Amino acid sequence: xxxxxxxxxxxxxxxxxxxxxxxxxxxxxxxxxxxxxxxxxxxxxxxxxxxxxxxxxxxxxxxxxxxxxxxxxxxxxxxxxxxxxxxxxxxxxxxxxxxxxxxxxxxxxxxxxxxxxxxxxxxxxxxxxxxxxxxxxxxxxxxxxxxxxxxxxxxxxxxxxxxxxxxxxxxxxxxxxxxxxxxxxxxxxxxxxxxxxxxxxxxxxxxxxxxxxxxxxxxxxxxxxxxxxxxxxxxxxxxxxxxxxxxxxxxxxxxxxxxxxxxxxxxxxxxxxxxxxxxxxxx
Amino acid sequence: xxxxxxxxxxxxxxxxxxxxxxxxxxxxxxxxxxxxxxxxxxxxxxxxxxxxxxxxxxxxxxxxxxxxxxxxxxxxxxxxxxxxxxxxxxxxxxxxxxxxxxxxxxxxxxxxxxxxxxxxxxxxxxxxxxxxxxxxxxxxxxxxxxxxxxxxxxxxxxxxxxxxxxxxxxxxxxxxxxxxxxxxxxxxxxxxxxxxxxxxxxxxxxxxxxxxxxxxxxxxxxxxxxxxxxxxxxxxxxxxxxxxxxxxxxxxxxxxxxxxxxxxxxxxxxxxxxxxxxxxxxxxxxxxxxxxxxxxxxxxxxxxxxxxxxxxxxxxxxxxxxxxxxxxxxxxxxxxxxxxxxxxxxxxxxxxxxxxxxxxxxxxxxxxxxxxxxxxxxxxxxxxxxxxxxxxxxxxxxxxxxxxxxxxxxxxxxxxxxxxxxxxxxxxxxxxxxxxxxxxxxxxxxxxxxxxxxxxxxxxxxx
Numbered sequence: 139x140x141x142x143x144x145x146x147x148x149x150x151x152x153x154x155x156x157x158x159x160x161x162x163x164x165x166x167x168x169x170x171x172x173x174x175x176x177x178x179x180x181x182x183x184x185x186x187x188x189x190x191x192x193x194x195x196x197x198x199x200x201x202x203x204x205x206x207x208x209x210x211x212x213x214x215x216x217x218x219x220x221x222x223x224x225x226x227x228x229x230x231x232x233x234x235x236x237x238x239x240x241x242x243x244x245x246x247x248x249x250x251x252x253x254x255x256x257x258x259x260x261x262x263x264x265x266x267x268x269x270x271x272x273x274x275x276x277x278x279x280x281x282x283x284x285x286x287x288x289x290x291x292x293x294x295x296x297x298x299x300x301x302x303x304x305x306x307x308x309x310x311x312x313x314x315x316x317x318x319x320x321x322x323x324x325x326x327x328x329x330x331x332x333x334x335x336x337x338x339x340x341x342x343x344x345x346x347x348x349x350x351x352x353x354x355x356x357x358x359x360x361x362x363x364x365x366x367x368x369x370x371x372x373x374x375x376x377x378x379x380x381x382x383x384x385x386x387x388x389x390x391x392x393x394x395x396x397x398x399x400x401x402x403x404x405x406x407x408x409x410x411x412x413x414x415x416x417x418x419x420x421x
Numbered sequence: 422x423x424x425x426x427x428x429x430x431x432x433x434x435x436x437x438x439x440x441x442x443x444x445x446x447x448x449x450x451x452x453x454x455x456x457x458x459x460x461x462x463x464x465x466x467x468x469x470x471x472x473x474x475x476x477x478x479x480x481x482x483x484x485x486x487x488x489x490x491x492x493x494x495x496x497x498x499x500x501x502x503x504x505x506x507x508x509x510x511x512x513x514x515x516x517x518x519x520x521x522x523x524x525x526x527x528x529x530x531x532x533x534x535x536x537x538x539x540x541x542x543x544x545x546x547x548x549x550x551x552x553x554x555x556x557x558x559x560x561x562x563x564x565x566x567x568x569x570x571x572x573x574x575x576x577x578x579x580x581x582x583x584x585x586x587x588x589x590x591x592x593x594x595x596x597x598x599x600x601x602x603x604x605x606x607x608x609x610x611x612x613x614x615x616x617x618x619x620x621x622x623x624x625x626x627x628x629x630x631x632x633x634x635x636x637x638x639x640x641x642x643x644x645x646x647x648x649x650x651x652x653x654x655x656x657x658x659x660x661x662x663x664x665x666x667x668x669x670x671x672x673x674x675x676x677x678x679x680x681x682x683x684x685x686x687x688x689x690x691x692x693x694x695x696x697x698x699x700x701x702x703x704x705x706x707x708x709x710x711x712x713x714x715x716x717x718x719x720x721x722x723x724x725x726x727x728x729x730x731x732x733x734x735x736x737x738x739x740x741x742x743x744x745x746x747x748x749x750x751x752x753x754x755x756x757x758x759x760x761x762x763x764x765x766x767x768x769x770x771x772x773x774x775x776x777x778x779x780x781x782x783x784x785x786x787x788x789x790x791x792x793x794x795x796x797x798x799x800x801x802x803x804x805x806x807x808x809x810x811x812x813x814x815x816x817x818x819x820x821x822x823x824x825x826x827x828x829x830x831x832x833x834x835x836x837x838x839x840x841x842x843x844x845x846x847x848x849x850x851x852x853x854x855x856x857x858x859x860x861x862x863x864x865x866x867x868x869x870x871x872x873x874x875x876x877x878x879x880x881x882x883x884x
Contacts (some may be wrong), residue, residue: 159776160774165783167835173787174841175839183840253658255651256660259600261598294509299599302599302875346470346739350471379470
């Protein structure tokens with residue numbers, strides 16, 4: 139291909155008659171753009187992910203096998219080993235010593251810029267499969283959670299990918315998520331918050347005219363004396379808009395969700411979260 | 422339901438594909454030729470929050486920014502403008518909102534055309550407000566009826582053309598892409614998306630024809646653009662850019678269905694797969710890319726699609742004020758001036774030089790740009806037509822061809838890939854090549870594998 143112009147490049151059998159328009163060989167592409175992702179990855183080439191998290195991972199069985207199954211996103215093994223472990227150990231021990239360390243390790247590698255979203259998702263799927271089995275056996279609510287988060291997509295909006303990704307991060311981090319789904323009316327969100335008393339509520343929207351539900355929700359929560367952080371994100375949602383109503387805190391990426399929840403649980407107010415989100419939950 | 426399938430290319434030579442010219446130009450109301458030797462600028466404004474509170478406020482807002490756009494066009498001397506209204510939920514859910522806003526905009530278009538001779542066309546993109554989980558699903562629910570009624574109302578109000586972003590298969594794509602699962606992406610976009618379009622589009626064409634409005638096109642915004650947005654910039658780590666490139670090639674096979682059902686273009690702006698479909702069908706296309714749509718989103722295809730586009734769009738901007746004026750005015754100026762440059766090249770008969778400069782500026786920046794650069798889009802189009810009669814097979818082989826293009830460019834050291842991009846590509850290629858060539862077998866397998874994906878219901882796709 140070297141030296142051919144674009145009209146010719148990579149087109150089989152139909153090059154006759156073309157006249158060069160712009161010569162590719164005249165262009166030094168390195169002077170147009172840099173693929174920084176390639177350069178960044180080269181810096182990390184020598185790193186071995188398993189070495190980096192060896193202090194997090196358990197060394198004794200059966201925890202080691204369970205943790206590594208979660209770490210590798212192997213749902214089948216995670217579930218099978220959890221089933222076996224449940225015959226001998228209490229649920230809390232299985233979660234704390236086996237499942238959670240595996241998830242923690244993946245999250246750490248993601249936070250450190252080494253792992254990618256699909257790896258986190260597959261690990262979360264593996265952990266969820268095991269936790270769901272435990273809950274089926276011993277009853278929902280018996281597996282201790284860090285706290286509750288109510289999530290929804292604004293009324294009139296069905297774009298729920300962002301919510302679903304944030305939910306995965308929260309569940310993997312040990313939070314109980316009350317997922318109200320998509321196209322959720324304002325009053326339904328308010329009722330769910332009253333009922334479940336979460337540490338925070340989240341809302342996502344893609345359209346400028348559906349995100350207008352957020353200030354309505356915030357107003358109704360305040361009227362009821364509820365002043366938890368209302369984490370808002372989605373395609374049309376920007377910080378300027380979110381800062382126009384009380385409780386609102388902007389979120390830009392799904393992986394920020396557990397950090398927001400931790401902060402809310404510690405009692406950090408919505409106004410402090412709004413002011414310091416860059417430090418507390420960087421995007 | 423679909424009347425034809427493409428098994429050959431409208432363009433016999435990729436070098437003939439250039440901005441502002443299409444094999445089958447479209448002539449919209451009020452003097453706007455598209456793909457007929459001109460690039461037409463497009464402006465799209467998202468109504469400001471709160472304007473939806475009642476019909477009167479909503480229509481008034483639309484009138485105001487439409488007139489601002491038209492006045493700005495006069496101030497800057499633009500020959501043509503396409504004003505697109507991409508419906509917000511309320512505008513489609515309430516068909517009278519669709520009629521009244523369209524009517525107000527068409528009246529202004531006619532007024533400015535008659536008074537000043539400026540070519541103005543109004544596009545209404547009806548919102549796909551259907552919900553998979555609604556009673557009646559995608560095909561029989563009240564939301565579905567409202568969607569088609571809004572098409573009818575916008576057409577009755579006299580819009581120049583009708584478009585949509587159908588969302589069939591989105592639930593599967595969302596699930597699969599986050600897990601790096603190319604099989605699910607292929608099923609969601611290539612099979613479910615194509616099936617949904619084959620059901621939806623003949624009805625849209627029928628409505629458009631009833632009113633003499635142009636049935637324009639669709640886009641895989643809900644699928645391949647979701648993948649592209651998740652893939653994000655070079656430093657993001659949500660979705661590999663090679664995966665995004667494969668999803669885009671699959672979308673080429675899928676969005677083609679609109680034209681097969683009778684859509685005539687210009688295809689919808691956010692269909693980044695449009696270079697592939699223009700190469701196959703010869704219909705004109707609206708395009709967007711960061712250099713003219715950064716108000717809406719940033720991608721790594723800065724200038725690329727301008728090389729082949731017939732309408733240059735800003736994608737969308739929320740209405741507010743900037744130093745240069747309202748966003749409606751500012752972004753009309755941006756797309757209008759980008760179109761003016763391309764029109765200058767056309768008049769000077771230097772369009773292929775500008776086309777190639779626009780292409781080279783992004784061709785090797787990213788795998789997504791590489792596969793959409795016109796020679797490669799053509800190559801993918803050829804594969805799609807080779808398997809043209811089978812929506813699944815053509816989507817599968819489009820993805821494989823895109824993968825081949827990326828690997829060849831990497832091998833030639835023209836495109837630098839990160840280890841992750843290469844690993845995910847190799848894994849995806851292995852998966853794709855191992856898939857059966859029998860569509861029924863593939864679908865049966867996927868119906869089992871994705872049975873528990875939230876909101877996925879085979880009935881929505883006729884299974």
